[in-house]
Amino acid sequence: MADNKRSQTKQEVVTLNFRTVRLSVAFLVVAALALAACSSDPETITVEVPVEVEKVVTKEVIKEVIKEVIKEVPVIQTKVETKVETVEVVVEVEAPVVYPERMVIAIGALPVNLVGNTIPSLQSRLFSRLMYGQLAALNDATGQVEPEHLESMTLVDDTTVEIKLKKNIVFHNGEKLDANGLKKTFDILSNLDPAKFTWKFTGFKDYEDTGTVIDDYTMRFKLTAPIDRWASAFTFMPLAPAHLEKVGLDGYTDDPVGTGPYQFVEWKRDSYIQLTRWNDNPGPKPVIKNVVLRHVPEAAVRVAGLKAGEFQLIAAAPPENVPGLIKDGFNIFVGDSMQSMYIGFDIYGSNEALRDKRVRQALLYALDMDAMHKTIAGGYGTRLQCQIVAPGGFGYNESLVGRYDYDPVKAKALLKEAGYENGLDLPGSATTARYFRDRSLMDAISAQWSAIGINVDMSYPESAEWLQLLINGTLPDGFMNIGLNWYLADNTTSMWGAASDPSFADMRTAKGVITDPVTREAKVKEIAAYICDEAQALHAYTIPNVFAYSSDMPAISASKSFELQIPTE
């Protein structure tokens, strides 16, 4: 459709009469341009402008006037033609982009309730961040938790935190955010009925309590001990306290109220969630007016729905569909997530071979991880470099790049040196369909290991069973597991496989009390180097965050936490 085209040009003809020249008529021209911009087809508008001559008017002066007048709309070209008593100015401007009013987003799973802070999955953040603001949020670029609804967030001393709220934060229902209300919601959420909310709000697990109100906009909190991740508690989505008291948590899920750019309209459990732009939002407003989140568990059906025009955006688009979708004219956003696929080795388990560093190094050298990244993840996401953090992440250690590049000859030599010249048998365990293509990755890894004589007897229990075995420490011989790590700002280095390593445990404890980001980042790098040197784990790649969307939509992106970023007006 013509009105959906991203860029158009329009021609405006402005005729200036020289009998009177007054530059203050600017608004007339702007109004004309605005009218023209509302139309989908190029057209010509003539505005008779009385102007009083106060200086010599040249073409350049007129161009400047026009430029000043229509600064709201990008000027492509200006032509000036002088007539006997008038100057005709032809201005080409870029018309404002008009987007569809509604965007239907197909996602694999909808949240099971709509109360902020109780929605468990990271993927549900796609919904929650459209509706809820946060006191503070993780900045992808810095890896730090930074204030959003907070004016400031300060560590007063090793165990005391003070937060100050911004004074203009309003909820969708008109309530204002203040310290007393915030405290009330902290308390309510900290005492959730476990029968109704399986996922607990554990935001203040490192704190003595839910804080003390100092004044209308200030609160203080006491940590039980110095801890690096103290700021994580404030990645909290404020709930409207009066509304919450009135309707209770059960009622809140049917009528949620937040401070985000969209407000709630309607919800049908496991079917759809409908949101509309919050027009009283004091912040920037998204260009799409209505957003509908649709539950479509099958990826193939999401792709089909996008092609059929039923959805405008699909989350978690399968990497293998991306080239075809691009060919069909769809836009693709490929980003990183904060989730990294890794395989942890149980270095202090019952398996003797794995206690030998040379065997573990051989396991790493034997894998062509670049090829696996390309084939299994479609080359999307970021290939990890012997550490859990991707380049640009907090604590990324550049010195580890290329440490275990594919070298099967070296792998065999290391095995020989360790006394396993004829190969060895190892048990392994991984999930199926719990993480991004987990079984495919593990199968590929096993196949490449078998090429150097390491035969892995893999088991693939159901996710719930695998987790139970993991928690109970009863995975087969405790050899290895596949998993993922959310490398949040303060959680970058720890590994399941390395958890039983005393040296690692000491370093982790030391890091855990460093509150200064610079010092902590140095420590994180040091720990990453240790894990890499000891070959304690295999780091594969970050899980890609792939969206596909129709070409009439604005350029949509997402954060590493799966938060959808819709451009604002």
Next chain:
Amino acid sequence: MIAFIVRRLMQAALVVFAVTTLVFFLIRISGDPASLGVSLDENRTPEEIQAEYQQIRAEMGLDKHLLVQYGLFWTRTLQGDFGYSFRYGIPTVKLISERLPNSLRLGLVALVIGIVVGLPLGVVAALRRGSILDNVATTIAVFGIVVPQFWLGIMLILLFSVELGWLPTSGTGSWKHIILPALTLSTGLTATVARMARSGMLEALNQDYIRTAYAKGLSQRIVILRHALRNSSISIITVVISSLPHLIGTVVVVEVVFAWPGVGNLMAQAVANRDYPVVFADVILFGTITVLAFLLLDLLYSVVDPRIRHR
């Protein structure tokens, strides 16, 4: 007759009880839901994680002895209390009552399609035995039986939604939304009905009473509809009703493919998340529907064939 119904209802209750008991114990083998709720924050020690796991188990009542859990389950269930869904945190009965109408609607439409398409297909195939029409009908029937519903659903979406743009890909909302899932769900039933109708008709058409009917000068339409079809209807009814368990099984797949918010979809999610209360409630529901359907089948026999009497 009443004694027969009461006896069959008691048998039905026993079957539902046995199936639920089996599921109650079998589902425990594959991990419990508490493990899915534990935060695997890797800054925590294995002891801390283990402690949280045990706490969640206690909150879910999973720390009690299995037989105690079993006893509590039946005590509550017999009082109509199916508990709260572990995943949704709302009463299981509410969750199922939200979904059941959708599944019944889908199942009913699929059933109608299965009969309306399958029956004439089988009858025509029998009447034109050996013809191209018979071969086509047989091919359709075989295809309907062997084709995986998951694949068929995707293919129908690609054809009718993506290529032709006639029907929506998934979800609910208008009458158009039910067509593709119902069509997919009905394929197995259509095929089975067609096959049974064909063989039943062929058998009936060779009977003496059919020849007698023709000899009496009755039209083919009357002979087919009043004599042949009626006499082969017992096998068709048997097939339709005994297809219900298969239909219930298939509805899980179809509802997931078409994002149809029914009990099948709910069941799939409940199993994946080890949402025991929902799984048990679903099993009891599906079991009850199945055994009641077979009871209905027994009763229908005597209606269709007055020679059959239940004692």
